[in-house]
Amino acid sequence: MEDGELVIRLPGRPDSSVGNISCGAGGGFGETLVLRHKEVHHFFFVPFREQPIYSTRAHVFQIDPNTKKNWLPTSKHAVTVSYFYDSTRNVYRIISLDGTKAIINSTISPNMTFTKTSQKFGQWADSRANTVYGLGFSTEHHLAKFAEKFAEYKEAARLAKEKSQEKMDMATSPSQVRSVHTILTSCMVCIMNIWSTGQPNNVMNLSVFCSPAMTKHWEAELEALKGNNAKLTAALLESTANVKQWKQQLAAYQEEAERLHKRVTELECQSIQTPVIKSQKTELNQTIEELENTLRDKEEEMEKFKEELENMNDLMEQKDTLTQKLEETELRSRVLEEQLVGAEQRLEENQEEQENFRKSLRTLLEMLDGKIFELTELRDTLARLIEEAS
Numbered sequence: 001m002e003d004g005e006l007v008i009r010l011p012g013r014p015d016s017s018v019g020n021i022s023c024g025a026g027g028g029f030g031e032t033l034v035l036r037h038k039e040v041h042h043f044f045f046v047p048f049r050e051q052p053i054y055s056t057r058a059h060v061f062q063i064d065p066n067t068k069k070n071w072l073p074t075s076k077h078a079v080t081v082s083y084f085y086d087s088t089r090n091v092y093r094i095i096s097l098d099g100t101k102a103i104i105n106s107t108i109s110p111n112m113t114f115t116k117t118s119q120k121f122g123q124w125a126d127s128r129a130n131t132v133y134g135l136g137f138s139t140e141h142h143l144a145k146f147a148e149k150f151a152e153y154k155e156a157a158r159l160a161k162e163k164s165q166e167k168m169d170m171a172t173s174p175s176q177v178r179s180v181h182t183i184l185t186s187c188m189v190c191i192m193n194i195w196s197t198g199q200p201n202n203v204m205n206l207s208v209f210c211s212p213a214m215t216k217h218w219e220a221e222l223e224a225l226k227g228n229n230a231k232l233t234a235a236l237l238e239s240t241a242n243v244k245q246w247k248q249q250l251a252a253y254q255e256e257a258e259r260l261h262k263r264v265t266e267l268e269c270q271s272i273q274t275p276v277i278k279s280q281k282t283e284l285n286q287t288i289e290e291l292e293n294t295l296r297d298k299e300e301e302m303e304k305f306k307e308e309l310e311n312m313n314d315l316m317e318q319k320d321t322l323t324q325k326l327e328e329t330e331l332r333s334r335v336l337e338e339q340l341v342g343a344e345q346r347l348e349e350n351q352e353e354q355e356n357f358r359k360s361l362r363t364l365l366e367m368l369d370g371k372i373f374e375l376t377e378l379r380d381t382l383a384r385l386i387e388e389a390s
Contacts, residue, residue, distance in 0.1 A: 052082035052095075054149050056142050060096055060103050061134035071134055074103040081135060081146075083153055090160050092153040094133075104133055110158035114150040122147060128216075222326060229319055236312050243305050246298055253295050260288050 057078045061071040081096040081104065096104035106126045114124045122143055123134040137143040267281050 053085055055080055055082040056137070056146055057081070058138075058142070058146075059136040060098075061136065063132035063134070065131065074098070078138070079103070083149055090164065092157050105129070106133060108150070108153050108157045110154060110161055112150075112154060114147050114154075116143060116147060119143070124150070218326065218330065222323070225319060225323060225326075229316075232312055232315055232319070236309070236316075239305055239309050239312070243302065243309070246302050246305070250295065250298055250302070253291055253298070257288060257291050257295070260284055260291070264288075 058081050059073065059078050060075045060081065062074050064070040064072050075096075075098050079096055079098050081094065084093045084095050085091075086093055092108040094104055094106045094108065095102065106124075106129060109127075112124055112126070114122055116122045117134075119140050120137045120143055121134065122137075123132055125132045135143075135146065137146065264281060264284050267284075
């Protein structure tokens with residue numbers, strides 16, 4: 001490790017930690033963070049417990065972010081490009097390492113498309129990384145095999161997403177919202193503890209906490225909250241419509257029951273109780289019992305709908321609270337970043353002042369050396385004069 005640099009290694013496990021900061025937003029890859037003066041370098045490495053499910057070799061390119069037309073090579077030679085399955089998040093990734101640096105780290109999503117632009121070259125766009133990756137293969141067979149695997153894992157990612165969506169729809173509960181609230185609260189406490197200590201190492205840890213990876217994580221959390229909000233709103237509207245429908249049916253059943261009761265009373269008032277009238281009365285009584293049973297069932301269903309409606313209102317309130325806290329956390333994060341930049345500027349100014357002070361001391365030392373040398377010569381001269389005089 002060079003002078004003036006700090007190396008921080010983050011282990012590749014689901015719950016990663018940095019210094020005194022602990023947040024449950026880790027992924028399946030480890031990260032090495034190198035801090036130097038005015039520089040921050042990130043390197044990613046794949047943990048040994050995850051093995052690639054398919055590997056090939058190719059030259060890696062990325063689209064020029066300025067022109068969006070030219071290809072920029074990210075590897076000087078052909079490197080290994082592998083498909084990985086991240087079991088913790090149930091996603092498929094394309095990973096390529098050039099030494100210890102990750103030149104491709106792309107998560108396959110159902111809306112991605114791998115396009116063959118020539119006999120030995122293919123490309124795909126990654127909206128999360130905001131770039132387009134290109135691969136140059138040595139043979140057409142390798143390109144076709146890579147495209148086949150891409151389509152296979154893309155379909156697997158789609159199925160996995162549908163299953164997770166179904167589970168989310170069936171298992172949306174306040175406990176899940178409370179878990180997100182717990183994560184936000186713990187992370188906010190971590191930020192305040194770091195800044196209150198005022199130690200240099202904690203300031204460096206804060207720069208890691210405010211890294212683009214954590215920003216993307218919070219953006220993903222916000223998108224998930226927005227998705228849950230849309231689902232809850234749709235379910236709320238559907239439940240409201242069902243309640244109105246049940247009320248209308250209930251009113252219709254009550255009117256029908258009253259009409260039948262009146263009809264039974266009229267039949268009972270008739271003086272001649274013929275067998276036909278008795279049979280009609282029996283049928284009417286049976287119909288009334290059936291309607292009353294149906295009415296009780298509908299009332300029970302209405303009670304259930306009311307309970308679900310109350311739960312949804314609670315979830316909506318919790319969602320609004322979490323969204324507000326997330327916005328406050330992002331605002332505090334930006335303020336802390338500005339304070340961190342100011343601290344770095346003051347540190348740089350102090351270093352410049354110390355360097356100027358050292359230069360002044362060296363100049364003074366040289367002057368003192370000259371004066372001492374002159375005094376030594378004067379002493380020797382006086383000694384010789386005294387000896388000659390004696």
